[in-house]
Amino acid sequence: MIRSHALPLAGLLLALLSAPASAARLTGTVTSGDGHPVSDARVVLESPTGPVASTRTDRTGAYLLDAPDGDYVLRVVAEGFSGPSQRVQLTGAAATLDIRVDVAALAESVVVTAGLAPVTRSGTGASLTVLDQTELRARQLESSVDALRSVPGLAVLRSGGRGAVTSLFPRGGESDFTLVLVDGIRLNDMGGSFDAAHLPLFDLDRIEVVRGPQSALYGTDAVGGVVQLVTRRGGPFSAGGLFEAGSFGTWRANGTANGTTGRFRWGGGVERLASDGFTGTAPGTGEVVSNDDYTRTDATVSLGYQGDRLLLSGLLRAGDNTRGVPGPYGSDPNDTYAGVDRVSRNDNRTLAAGASATWRLRPAAQVRGAFSLADRDSTYLSIYTPDTPTASGNRLYSGRGSFDLAWLGVAWTAGGEYMRERAQSAYFTGLENQEIPVDRTQVGAFGEGRFERGRLALQGGLRYERVVRDALEGNRSVFSPRPPFAASTTSVVNPRLSVSYRLLGGDTTWLRLRGNFGTGMRAPGAFEIAFTDNPGLKPERTRSIDGGVETGWFGGRLIVDAVYFRNEYDDLIVTVARVPGTTSYRSDNISNALAEGVEGTVSFRPTAFMTVRGGVVGQRTEILANDGRPVAPSPFTVGDPLLRRPELAGFADVILTAGRTSGFVRVDSRGDTQDIDPSFGANAGIFTNPGYLTVDAGASWRVLERVEVFGRALNLLDTDYEEIFGFPALGRSVMVGVRVAASR
Structure with a gap:
């Protein structure tokens, strides 16, 4: 019996391996x-x-x-x-x-983020945004987080000026609900937390953003969406450099190069940015702010090999940044502002490394594998401990393998992934007050099918995730004692379904319907584990649906897209202080929330010299009743909106190019949000953070074939506003610079 089955399998394997050379x-x-x-x-x-x-x-x-x-x-x-x-x-x-x-207003794109294998933008029903390098350069952007402000449904909030903590809120979700990748390498800390302030832009080919839960593809932390930075390598040789300087003592310099040598594709670069930040007087006390400076250095090297059957690629990316932390010196509704913090400082060192291989057995069959490492080490110097910086870090090893096969008109992918995480902090302590790590292992098994024929495109996928937290020694803290935790295991299955149907199909006019359903998960973070007495914290979950219509006119020069989304967030982890009838622990998975809304975008390119794009989001968020009791987590009540989620937000861009000159105008608008007291948090009150409108504009001129001078004005109207309550954004600033390029 075994022999009778082995012979056909061996024949199939030999047939696959005998691909023509x-x-x-x-x-x-x-x-x-x-x-x-x-x-x-x-x-x-x-x-x-x-x-x-x-x-x-x-x-x-x-x-x-x-x-x-x-x-x-x-x-x-x-x-x-x-x-x-x-x-x-x-x-x-x-x-x-x-x-x-x-x-055309939008280019067709081949994206790597919306499926287990690359898919086209028109061949997936996913809510997808691709930000191309050409657009990013035309708008003179200096960081990836600035680019992400053009993604509808993704709220970007920065607590001050350059380098200040920056959070991403996807479609009403939490700030730790967005998975961030660079060439497939996960950058989030354990539990999904991620500071987007330090993402450079100089070495990127494009940014891909998929909204909605993607845990069926990526497992934990992909609750509300995925942001992927795709580095640039290969192509005809090109090299370039940039230097710019301007307001707030800011300057930036970088150099990049990429090309192809025989079968090898390569790329790399380095960038340095420094800024004094805000050095004026604090509105509350008139004190001079002297600790808002920021410095960032990043370097990247990537290499690829493209053989007849074998494709190899590798990436090494390192960064170092330091920033002063002056604290909240803006709005002070309770008159509790204690003064400018001139001591506190945060230093981060990051490393991301990865390698991948694809072995093509035949055009319809291939095997892929990848390995990656993401490492972050931080120190925080506090005004309370000025001589002893607090250290923390997060390290993640990941290995992934998959098999792709085209069979019966469907492209199939199946595989598995292993991840090992370690989070450390001076605040994670054991019985003898010694520092101890929080360790976790994740194992995932996944599969996906992709079908495209005529006007119809379907994607369906499923992932089984097993999360194992190692045993954790207890501690005797007076404020938050923790009993010893035995090792725990949680298993979750996340499905995903995406559909796209071109109702009207033509080269000049079309109408495309699309929809998605999926679930997502976020396993508890290291701080949530270290500071609870609850050994049974579960992953937070979401169920999401969205549906939309995209229509194109005038040969694709005008494209209008509208999407409705609804996200139900369950098992949210909150601190409840043993509320009677709710839970017996300090923190538990008892909170729930809802977010629903509409995203609309318009892209118009009447000529090759002009591009107009805009987007608007209207959403409603609601805190639902806790599990077990008809109340919301204190100090909120059932029906309150979620913090820092605007009900209405929008943007508009105009980019013009004429011969050697180009220019852009950018308008951003955000409505009111609910926020907390900047000094003492939610228990000190909930307040309205007013909305705002800002304008940026810039122009460039190619003075020589390889030399371009440029300038831009940010916050041109000098609007006073705070993306996060109590932390003023920078006022009007001007940057000027020169860019040099070489190619052959």
Whole structure:
């Protein structure tokens, strides 16, 4: 019996391994409708299981791709342009295919974040935003967090100026509900917390954002969405440098390079940013603020190898930043402001490293594997302990393997992932007041099917997640004693379903319907574990649905998108101080909340020289009753809105290009939010943080073929506002600089 089954399996394996070794070369040019070459366009050759090869066009619009013999789909991704995909058959000989693209409001994109294998933007029903390098450069952005303000439904809140703690709130979710990746490497601390203030932009090809729960793909922490930074490597050789300086004693300098050498693709760069921050007087006491400075240094190196069957890639990314922490020196509703903190300071050192391999058995079958390390070490110097900085850190090892197969018209992916986390802090102590770590292991098994035929595209996936927390020694703290915790295991299954249907399909006008359903989870964080007496804390959960319609007009020059979403958050962890009838622990999974709303975006590109984009979000959030009692966590009542979630927010961008000059105008608006006393928290009262409107504008001029000068004004109207109550944002500032580029 065993032998009878083994022989067919062996035959199947030999057939897969006997893929032809011959390779072919595909060349051509990419031009716009008026015949001009399109440079720096991304050209992707896809098999049924995903991209096989990719490159970028040079200054003349030319591209070159090497791939094994087979049938493929060729796609061109160029910011501001769109063109139909092309079917290509390679048979060992050199082939040529010239491609024409037309002006469009949104380019077709091949994204790596919305599925277990890369998918196209039009081939998924996910709520997806892709921010391309061309757009990011045109708006003269200096950090990734500034770019994320153009993602509808993702509220970005910064507690002050550059480098201040910055949180992401996805569709009414919590600030630890967004998973952040760089080339697949997880950057979040244990429990999902992440400070987005220190994400550079200089080395990126694009930013991909998927809204809605993605735990079926990524497991814990992907409760409300995923942000992925995709680094730039390969393509024709290019190098560049930038220097800029301006208000608040701010300057920034960077240098980057990328290219292809034979079968190797490479890229890298380094950046340094420094700012004095706000050095004026605090509104409450008139004291001079002298501890708002910020310095950040980042470096990255990436390398890839593209063989006939084997694809390899590696990334090393390191960063170091330091910032003063002057505290809340703005709004002070209870008149409790204690003065400017001139001592407190936070220092962070980060390292992200990863390697991945893809072995193509045949165009319809491949094996993938990846390994990564993310490490963060921080010290915090407090006004209360000026001579003894408090240390903390988080380290995550991850290994992942999967198998892709195209079968019966469906692209299938199945695999598993192993993660090991360790969180440390001077505040995590044992019986002898010694520092002890919080350790956790996560094991996930996942599968997904992707079907696309005609106007219909379907994605369905499932992930089983097993989270094991190691035993934890107790402590005898007077304020928060913890009994010893035995090791605990939690298992969760998260499904996901996505559908897209092109109701009307044409090159000039279309109407696409899409929808999603999914669940998400966030396992308890290290601080939640270390400071509870509850050994049975469970993951927080969400159930989410969204549905929308996208319509395109005038050959794709005008695109309008509207989405309705509803998120139900269950088992939220709150501190309850043993409220009778609710729980016997200090903290427990008893809180619940609801968020629902509508996102609308408009993209309009009437000519190749002008792009107009805007977005608006209207949402309603509500605190629901605790499990077991018809009350909400103190000091809230049932029906209160969630803190720091605006009911209404929007943005608009206009980008103009004419010959050697270009310019942009950006408008951001946010309505009122509910927030807490900046000094003593929610128990000292809930207050209204007024909404605001800000305007940014800038222009650039290419004085020589390789030299560009530019300038921008941020907060042009000098608006006084606070994204987080009590922490003033910076006033009007001006930055000017020069950019130098080289390529061949």
